[in-house]
Amino acid sequence: MTHHHATIPSRPSLARRQFIKGATALASAPFWRDAAARTPPARSPDLSRFFTSDEFHFVESASECILPHDENGPGAQELGVAGFIDQQMQTPYGHGELWYRKPPFVSGPPELGYQLPYTPRQLYRNGIYSLTQQCLRHYHAPFHQLPQDTQQLVLSHLETGALTLEDIPGPTFFEQLRNNTLEGAFSDPIYGGNRDMKGWIMMGFPGARADFMDWINQNGAPYPFGPVSISPSLSMTIRE
């Protein structure tokens, strides 16, 4: 690969696990707070390592439109989705290493799948830039400062393809954002989203319990136990 980047392990390292325990003992601080020390000043003050501060604000507000806070429970912002996506951008996935990326890049019918040369990092960087320019032109404010109904209108224009971000079709960008938002809301909290497992609690998913011998058929009764994380220390946070 041409990228030179620090690969972060897909599991928290031992040092990070120790930190999680420490953080839990001190306060219920999110465990990615340690990123702050290494974050360049131009970035969001305490969260972001890939996204700039403005990009982070976009991801935070757009993901909240996709999964808003409501009577069912928390939305994307409370679940830490933007921080999750930021971390994912620093994995091999973010760098496009899971995809076949050899040229030539030729467009074709949608059924034949994604054909752009961009990695997820590039999709976000280029897509947010273009969207911001268009929001400034039409609404004189960046996306995250728009009223919620205008934000929803912009996203629906992306979803339907009425809005294009330079050479990125609106639906391509929208689906990338939607997929990553849902991943951040409902993956194990070891990845920085689904904070306090509140995404799983909302859905009634018991997490890493993985033992349903007694629950194969209980005549339609709801499963009674709350979730656990892959990381014992993150499960501890909930029990407190």
Add this chain to the structure above:
Amino acid sequence: MAKELTEAGLSVTILERGEDRHTAETGAYPNSIDELRGSVRKRLFQKLSRNSLTIRNRIDQTALPYRQLAAFLPGEGVGGAGLHWSGCHFRVMPDDLRLRSATIERYGKKFIPDDMTLQDFDVTYDELEPFFDKAEKIFGTSGEAHMVQGKPTGKGNIFAPNRSSPFPLPPMEDTFSAAQFRAATQELGYHPYSMPAANASRPYTNPYGCQMGPCNFCGYCSGYDCFLYSKASPNINILPALRRDPGFTLVTQAQVLRITLDQSKKRATGAVYVDLNDHHEKTISADLVILGAFQLYNVHLMLLSGIGTPYDPHTNTGTIGRNFFYQTITTSRFWLPKNRHTNQFVGAGGAGVAIDDFNQPDFDRGPHGFIGGSPLWVNQAGVKPIAAASAGGGKDRPRWGAQYKSDMIETYKHSLNIDAHGSNMTYRDVYLDLDPTWTNAYDQPLLRMTFTWKDNDVRMNRYVVDQLKPIARAMGATRTELNMLDYNQPFDSRLYQTTHLGGGAIMGSNPRTSALNRYLQSWDVPNVFVIGANAFPHGLGYNPTGLLAALAYWSAHHIRTTYLTSPGPLVPS
């Protein structure tokens, strides 16, 4: 196959492109049951960055690369697709293996569409029965026999053929969802049965001495390595015994580039592979070469190596790439009242309740005008939250926002899936060949897939899915979403359907229309045997693994008993 050949005293080397995988390490709880790393980031699946394929719907299109895994998910690493499969472990119905002959006998030759290249397997159920039996005993399969040695048991699938022995383990229990389907289909006069599952319903030790633990319905079969040692895989059921055999060598990170042939092109001499540790090309010599690279890559390797003649749809000549097919599968959804929780995270990959009333041979296709059929089943395999959130509240419902969120949560808590898992026939212009433009990381042409849905299979799917309406009513569904193919709808590579790809290097009786003889031996290079669903001449209503395992043991038996004593073609060409 490697186990069979080491038992025969041969020195066997496996070349595997991916990593080694042991359940106790890479498959251990809890890290193995991580949805993001597993099914979302494709931990056990093929690394497309090194090798992929191109896809088009029609012969007049430019095929484009499959850049992101979606519609189908080939495996990578020791165990391959046999590690991440679900465990649906079927036999076949006898007429499935002679579908062309059976169709002509009952409906006449004109019933077969002109462009359908339907042909028989050239092996019978009775010939394969001992090998179905052997595979079930190796896999520790759970199920309910209908007829054993000619005696009906009064249970099981009334359409299932005779067996020499019962399943090694009793059937898996019904989940709540599956139990609802069983009751409803029973009430309507259909014939529900417990799906045969290579998920162990009890502790089990197989004939190789490999041990399995009982399945606890954790829900992590499909796309995962079973931490409980309950789902059959090469890693759990064969390799623990094979790895101890001094005649066996496993080389991982070895990407085979081609099979080498001698000057006559009639004899394989070994293989060239890239050692991914040092990126050097290496060669290995062999007297006997078994291709077991998964359906797609068996065909790819034959094309890259010059084994046999590539299929040409214009002239209808050649055999390599011919009769490629997929699985005509659509998934429908029923919502139950809010006081009934389907707990969709509970599940086992092979467990469920099915009906074969629209798959069995006596079902009269005449009035409906299609060849093939489809079981219907509730196979609750364990739905994880990212997958559930992506699917949302069903089609025609909002895909984001507050209404989406409520719909999605209700759907996860109170709905269930029903699959129409139908056969897919083969056609003159549906095939595999080499792509003219795109290459893999080793500068070899990618495989090119030309595939779309055809009217026969769409008609079959629409008819069978339509039969779900009364079943939904009998189940007390409050909302029903029937999903069926539309006529002229192109195959969509962006949507996960199934990894049941087949054909492309098929078995048969005629070297002009098949790549392999009935023992899976190449007609062209007789010291090459090709093991995989590539050997099926057309698709089945059932999952392919049961038949491909039986064919592997059938082939191994004939290599051991005949080929090794007298190497050469097992069938004169």
